[in-house]
Amino acid sequence: xxxxxxxxxSLSVQEGRISILNCDYTNSMFDYFLWYKKYPxxxxxxxxxxxxxxxxxxxxxxxxxxxxxxKHLSLHIVPSQPGDSAVxxxxxxxxxxxxxxxTFGTGTRLTIIP
Amino acid sequence: DAGIxxxxxxxxxxxxxxxxxxxxxxxxxxxxxxxxxxxxxGLRLIHYSYGVKDTDKGEVSDGYSVSRSKTEDFLLxxxxxxxxxxxxxxxxxxxxxxxxxxTFGSGTxxxxx
Numbered sequence: 001x002x003x004x005x006x007x008x009x010s011l012s013v014q015e016g017r018i019s020i021l022n023c024d025y026t027n028s029m030f031d032y033f034l035w036y037k038k039y040p041x042x043x044x045x046x047x048x049x050x051x052x053x054x055x056x057x058x059x060x061x062x063x064x065x066x067x068x069x070x071k072h073l074s075l076h077i078v079p080s081q082p083g084d085s086a087v088x089x090x091x092x093x094x095x096x097x098x099x100x101x102x103t104f105g106t107g108t109r110l111t112i113i114p
Numbered sequence: 115d116a117g118i119x120x121x122x123x124x125x126x127x128x129x130x131x132x133x134x135x136x137x138x139x140x141x142x143x144x145x146x147x148x149x150x151x152x153x154x155x156g157l158r159l160i161h162y163s164y165g166v167k168d169t170d171k172g173e174v175s176d177g178y179s180v181s182r183s184k185t186e187d188f189l190l191x192x193x194x195x196x197x198x199x200x201x202x203x204x205x206x207x208x209x210x211x212x213x214x215x216x217t218f219g220s221g222t223x224x225x226x227x
Contacts, residue, residue: 006156034215043204043218044157089156091215100145100164100208101172102216106156 003027004092006105014113019077021108023090026071030092034102035064035075038087047088048075077110085112117141120205120219127226133192135222137205139185145208146188147216148172148180150201157204163188195226 005024013019021035031052036044050057050064050073057064063076077084087109091102117140127133137146148160149172159172161180169180177199179191192199202223206216 004156009154036215041220043206043220045218046215049215091157101147101159101162103159104149104157106154 002106003030004090004103004105006088006090006108008108009106010109010111012111012113013080015082016079019075019080019084019110019112021075021077021088021090021110023073023075023105024071025073025092027092027094027103028071029094030103032093033064033066033073034091034093035062036089036091036104038089038107044089080112082112082114085110118205118207118217118219120203120222122222123220124223125225127195127224129196129226130194133195133224135190135203135205135224137188137190137219139188139207141207141209142185143207143209144185145210146182147206147208148178148188148190149204149206149218150174151204151221152201160190160203192224195224197226200224200226 003026034049035047037047038044048059048062048064050066066073087107089107090105093102119138121136147162149157151157158174160178163169163182181189202221204221205219208216
């Protein structure tokens with residue numbers, strides 16, 4: 001049972017345009033969400049996060065939006081750069097019960113076209 | 115960086131042999147995790163630890179065991195390797211004092227032939 005889903009395995013975007021990566025979740029107890037970026041032959045690295053008490057969090061070119069009623073979050077990258085080409089994983093956690101585990105989605109491979 | 119290293123980085127082993135992967139951290143964090151990454155499945159939790167000798171199962175723990183006898187080392191053992199355990203294995207640590215996500219190691223690519 002996949003509690004965190006990324007329905008687009010891949011996405012191609014022109015350099016300079018906006019990249020939008022989507023993530024859906026089914027567990028209503030999730031209250032903290034993160035995005036990770038992964039380059040080949042490296043471990044995932046933390047990108048940006050959002051708590052369920054917010055609906056938006058920005059960090060430079062990266063913005064995460066959370067729609068709790070739809071159980072949907074998205075990552076916007078603008079403007080997209082060639083170095084953004086990577087696999088992006090969304091992840092979710094339920095902190096209320098001291099749950100220290102992250103549940104990850106299947107990943108979206110983003111390719112930025114120069 | 116967080117000071118987390120995995121060894122070996124690559125390993126090829128035969129079906130039925132035991133294999134141990136090592137994760138070492140230098141920052142004394144309490145929480146450590148083992149994940150595997152497979153196409154179409156993303157990252158899935160195998161086992162995690164919340165202290166020395168304190169471990170628990172994740173969603174794909176069958177065929178794996180772990181040990182944590184020291185804070186800095188978290189070992190993942192495949193008791194009898196199978197081809198379905200061919201994967202990339204990542205170790206991660208979590209820093210205390212707020213939830214900032216995990217810091218991952220560089221991974222171990224394991225091939226079972």
